[in-house]
């Protein structure tokens with residue numbers, strides 16, 4: 001059984017005094033346990049809406065969503081989120097930011113500290129436990145955000161363009177780090193990006209969305225062996241996937257420009 005199942009999800013927004021917007025139209029998606037699923041699609045196709053639905057921050061107009069067989073209704077600590085914008089608490093240190101979730105759960109202080117220190121080590125930030133977010137670079141802040149999301153030991157990690165604000169070199173390092181952490185801790189991940197290289201390097205599956213209203217246009221399994229390193233970026237398989245996704249995205253961009 002898949003961990004995450006979305007069936008015939010449609011989302012319509014009715015902004016006051018404006019025409020109705022169909023953000024998602026009949027989207028069905030399966031994400032298997034411990035796999036890395038990536039959604040790519042043109043701007044405005046409903047990617048963030050899809051992630052917010054799974055996070056329990058939006059409700060579908062129609063359709064059903066389950067996580068491990070249980071209907072998704074509202075936010076929960078079993079779904080950890082990492083956004084593009086830096087969402088750390090600025091008044092808390094790195095360690096306190098990572099400890100926040102476990103503390104809220106009521107775990108003993110020593111246990112929270114152990115969890116935080118272990119994750120801070122895993123994301124390569126040992127030595128920065130007492131630093132505050134404003135003292136960190138963008139990449140370091142996203143490492144803390146990742147550690148903070150993992151501290152709740154969520155069943156699924158939901159990542160919305162988490163590396164979108166980073167320069168390309170930092171972005172690549174963060175992709176490598178994320179894969180390392182994911183391989184060591186085996187989590188189910190639903191990751192959103194509009195960067196095709198990023199989608200192929202990270203994903204077990206890549207789901208390409210249509211322009212608005214968003215539908216899943218094509219789902220593909222990325223069977224490039226892991227661990228995927230820099231060489232994978234120039235492999236023939238990589239190029240084939242890239243060509244296919246580029247064509248799909250190009251078709252969508254042309255369609256969107258005509259409507």
Ligand SMILES: Nc1ncnc2c1ncn2[C@@H]1O[C@H](COP(=O)(O)OP(=O)(O)OP(=O)(O)O)[C@@H](O)[C@H]1O
Pocket residue numbers: 013014015021022023041042043044045046047048049050194212
């Ligand atoms: N709360 C809302 N009220 C009205 N319209 C909304 C709301 N949230 C999203 N939309 C609309 O739904 C559509 C999909 O938005 P969404 O942010 O999910 O797209 P996206 O694919 O994540 O875009 P981008 O890649 O540019 O971030 C857009 O047309 C957007 O304007």
